Amino acid sequence: MSIFSLKGKTALVTGAASGIGKAIAQKFATQGAEVHILEFNAESGQKVVEEIMNEGGKAKFHACDVSDQPQVLGIVSKIAEESQINILVNNAGVAHIGNIEGAEEADLDRLYQVNIKGVYNGMRAVIPFMKDKGGVILNMASVASSVGISDRFAYSMTKGAVLTMTYSVAKDYLDFGIRCNSISPGRIHTPFVDGYLAKNYPGREKEMFERLSKTQPIGRMGMPEEVANLALYLCSDEASFATGTDFPLDGGFIKLNG
Template sequence: MKFDLANKKAIVTGGGSGIGRAIAMALAGQGAEVHILEVNAKPAKETAAEIKATGGDAQAHACDVSNQKDVIKTVAGISADRPIDILINNAGIAHIGNVELTAEADIDRVYQVNIKGVYNCIYACIKNMKERGGVIINMASVAATVGISDRFAYSMTKGAVLTMTYSVAKDYLSYGIRCNSISPARVHTPFVDGYLKQNYPGMEKEMFERLSQTQPIGRMGRPEEIANLAVYLCSDEASFITGTDFPIDGGFIKLNG
């Protein structure tokens, strides 16, 4: 079977909803043993239960990725019987506003999850992976490479995720560790629905269509489409790929403007 992940142990941060949930389910569908990390265990448990209901192997873990001690303890428990093969750094938070509308507290909050959280998980897993190689996928964004209005803090953090990807890929080539990133454009997740409900009450349908049309392809992405790319990058079929960012954006970067 192509893209076979049997006997692979995977960690997916932020796997309780949206893109992370889709990735966790897709990895499990290819045979991986999936460990879902969420600061709130409830959504992680729900995803794990859904995976188990379809015959997959999944466990949920309450873990704050911004807390290094918590991450190290969680990873140590997961890897106690055998090493981790796959790390998906998907957990992230957003912030809306230009630099004038971004307070110091906003910068600190987004940094803690989007940058420090990725660092913490790589730091906790990398020694483990050095034993027999592995795959790291960092969730970046089109905001890492192109200007998006009112996304100052978010764009900054995703730029850091992109450069962390390149650095780790280069430093750990000799250990058989591949590190790549995925840069989605707008994807229809519960976050989008919540954003529209909060900011455009009564206009959700209209604004959803407007946001969809900002993608040249004419729609938002689906979480499952991002998950399919992640499965490929985690598989042996992608064994020649490292140190690369993969935009999955409906033409957003190259075709806008």
Template sequence: MFSLKNKTALVTGGASGIGLAITKAFAQAGASVHILDLNSEQAEQAADGINQSGGQATGHAVDVSNQEQTIAVINQIAASGPIHILVNNAGVSHIGTVETTTEADFDRIFRINVKGVYNCLYATIPHLKANGGGVILNMASVAATLGLSDRFAYSMSKGAVLTMTLSVAKDYLKDKIRCNCISPARVHTPFVDGFLAKNYPGKEAEMFEKLSKTQPIGRMAEPEEVGALALYLCSDEAGFVTGCDYPLDGGFTRLNA
């Protein structure tokens, strides 16, 4: 089950954290994975690691907020064979209320988290249509549907990802393109460790425990758990699933009352 053999998948932000977990899960399932990442060195290293483990991956340096660059890279990939799967995972975080969010902060979050998703959709959907269908998976967040403190701009961007998911799912039903999104709560990635080291020096373990317990299940998710759900949603076994948002949140959305 959940084989992606003979499938070509694009994963943005696929060189680290959740994106890397998705990349590895797809490669282990037999997909040829193209890692689209701003950090070219990390993309190449991630691809090398997968290839050395018997998988198939290629790294590409891409700024998803740049439409011209995004289209060029995706067209280049499509020229070598059909694209079957797009995972829009690339994104950045931001902490702040509306008053503490500068215009530059807001524009950056919008440019990467919203326009970046749009650019990849814009570049990839014509290829999926030409190939007779495919799968799109967007990375949203529990912030898309819940009020989280100090996450004004980030919540805005993930709300947009959720509604773009619904719109694309509706518009491309006739083209046999499925589109869903995953909404994680806190996931233990290198970003979390870096955030704690920067903002709570000497109290990293204490704060990690506190953040972990905000999930009713009592811990953060592991990136591999997101990768497993992504694999299912992009596999043929999920062929009846489209236009859905999947909370992966340890009970955060419904059990926190």
């Protein structure tokens, strides 16, 4: 039996239409999991499902707004009727750039709905179905959860909440065999980065990409597949001793930038 196998397991991944979430969904499928993609963008989410199935994997798409609790509860309940839910990856999230003066109340509300309430909704939905046989929850936090980053006030606030929710759930559900961890990525090269550079630095995208890359001590941005590799480990049986822990994946950003 190969290590990091997810054969026979059912995994739910939110926000898997692109970037880190897509890479995780694809990685889990290659390791044998049946992947359920809960995604707001129906067209992109369905495309990921098709790509997975074309490669011989198992995947299903569910149109989902993670901030809508009745919707999340309903989708999870239907999945649980068909199979035991083994894994939840709370990856869906939205970003915001700005300090406290640049963060309007509407910005805080928008980020709260997805980044905090969305994570809460996902965990609240799956835990009752994991309590009998155990399971794994993986939340996507950020280096902004634990260190100060310029112009990330609202985003840092929400990712700090993700970190503490992770610790709380891990502590409360130890006796049920439910493990809960988080990953704190540094700067990862996703479509969001490309879109940000195109919008704010037209004609200077390459220059600014290199400048942002150098803010990581390792000298480059991470790739979504690298986050997916860590996610696979943490959600596999090989990580059965890991719970209540945040795993920075940041090219040395947290420890080596000072």
